[in-house]
Amino acid sequence: MAKHHMEATVNGDPVEFLCETEETLLDVLRDTLHLTGSKEGCASGDCGACSVLLDGRLVCSCLVLGCEVGGRSIETIEGMAKGESLHPLQEQFLKSAALQCGICTPGVLVASKALLERSPNPTETEVRYWLAGNLCRCTGYDKIVSAVMDAAAVMRKG
């Protein structure tokens, strides 16, 4: 069976790639497009380390097939900083040391950005529920949650 020839948009740039049916969007991002910021933690949709936005919707890229994304827009962690300037969430995660090993961090950041875009002033409960699908096995979640709350405050001030 021939590979699927796909065209999509990744972080605003048009991309073309070939993939097998069984390759996930995460496989395509990491192995074909060499965007290795999205991580493979569980490959079963439990850990959120591979979180991306698909047409603006937060999803686990390990639960999307590469051949499903033709014509669609994908945003990954690599698109979060604009050139040299970090996103306020990234700034705040550094400032608050809201990470240790860093494997969960790209997914947490992508998920948090999606939250703040729809809810610029979330409660702590809202943040914790929204991020329930992003597992961190190092830090516990307090620093992550407070970094998201702090970044939200920074972003509200513009």
Place this chain on the structure above:
Amino acid sequence: MRYEAPDSLEGAVALLAGARGDARVLAGGTDLLVQMRADILEPELIVDIKRIPETRTVTEERGGWRIGAAVTGAELTEHPRLKQVWPGVIEAANLIGSTQVQGRATMGGNLCNGSPAADSVPALVAAGALASLVGPRGRRDLPVEDVMLGPRRLALEKGEIVASFLLPPRPPRSSDAYLRFIPRTEMDIAVVGAGVSLTVDGAGIVTAARVALGAVAPRVLLVPEAARAIVGSRLDAEAQRRLEAAARAACQPIDDKRGTTEFRIQVAGVLARRAALIALDRARSN
């Protein structure tokens, strides 16, 4: 492995009916892709139904609502009106997985995955929802409680797919609720689930009810005895006691590390009662 994404139900049915090996429908993929990855399933053909308009839309129809089988949990939650009319169905669908999973998971997939613990199914059964099936012999509507026969076993014929669900028109002062027990607050599979839909009259007397239980039998159960226990009552203490007893009497649960038989039976009664009280409260304010 072949992947097809037809844009019509007829196209999807022809592909599935003509498949030589195992063929699977792909909606949100939150169960299918996990099972493929774990080598539980190795389909020869995957038919993605998300380009078929009926599977992806929510429309008012005959005074009720038709919900596409591949509409995601997130889309259901964001719908401007469904949550007012069917809060129990929406809260049940919303309990499936994380934010990320909600972005993909669908009620059609939840039903067709064939798990007795599927959260959206008891709510759909309590709602009196019909599954609109399309197959080689045309379209037929089946009550949701009749779609699943047992764990991983469905009443669908070869080539047949769930295209949409039809929720019936709602009389005034009607509402529904879904509750599940899990040992944590989020991200788990129901140990017991209970869906209740009911209608009350102007005096607050229950005139119609449907009670459904999940994870307490090989398939999701509609429990008419539990509904009869509260119809004609104001859901007073005595009616609540009858409801609990009827719900418990219907249970035939497994005994496993997530819940013993005794525990599941006990909790089924408690959740049925609490869900009924929430539905009653919502119905009164409708």
